[in-house]
Amino acid sequence: MFINRLLPNSFKGFVLMKKRLILINEATFEELFSFKLSLLNVFVAGTLGAIFLITGTTLLIAFTPLREYIPGYASSQLKKEATILALKTDSLTLALEKNETYLKGIQKVLTGKLEHVTFNKDSILVQTHPTIPIEKMQASDEELVLRKEVNAKEESQKKPL
Template identity: 45%
Template structure:
């Protein structure tokens, strides 16, 4: 038993790509032909492919040659120096935030002490020696 693979006829495909069509744009009220085009499938394919490639080229140029690249992640818009500066600023901001929290806590504790609202008293006793009177 033989199996045959059906191959599309290359000549018929080329004929379909090269066969001519007419595109007519008419005025609906007067049936007057406003514009008429003679087209082939190949010319339509080439036209839309060219438009597609042109759009890709314009988009790429817009990204590469304008500051827009800095807003896209992974495009190399940020260099190593900027990344280092960002990390240094982040570390500095974090340390300033922590210092501010410590300072705020310290001021709150001082306000409590001054207002007499101490929640925990020192329970250690201190032995203060009494001063003896000196003979006159």
């Protein structure tokens, strides 16, 4: 009989049953503070605490320089340097192509394999400029749709309210 009074009849009763948490100073047996808790209160508080902890950690890492210590994230300085190096590489490649074309033209002149044509450095440099096919210069359907959307958005922003 006595045991039946202590145990709840259902899971709901077990979860909502109030229990007391008491903190006592062991040396003086003085009660420091006490709480009335239920299992549901503890679960909700633990879940909210975990959510805040995860959210805070994520925000701390995402918006501070700490993200540079995570593998896969590059620093902003490294990205700037990579961009500068890519631009320098492109310009050096273009200069190298121009020099190679110029040297091939001079080689033809020196070996005598050049027909009777006037030698002009500018004509050689024009040959090194890459020509883009007309098909690649025409806008795709997706680009045309995007252009219309942007123009419509700009026009709607220009109109006074």
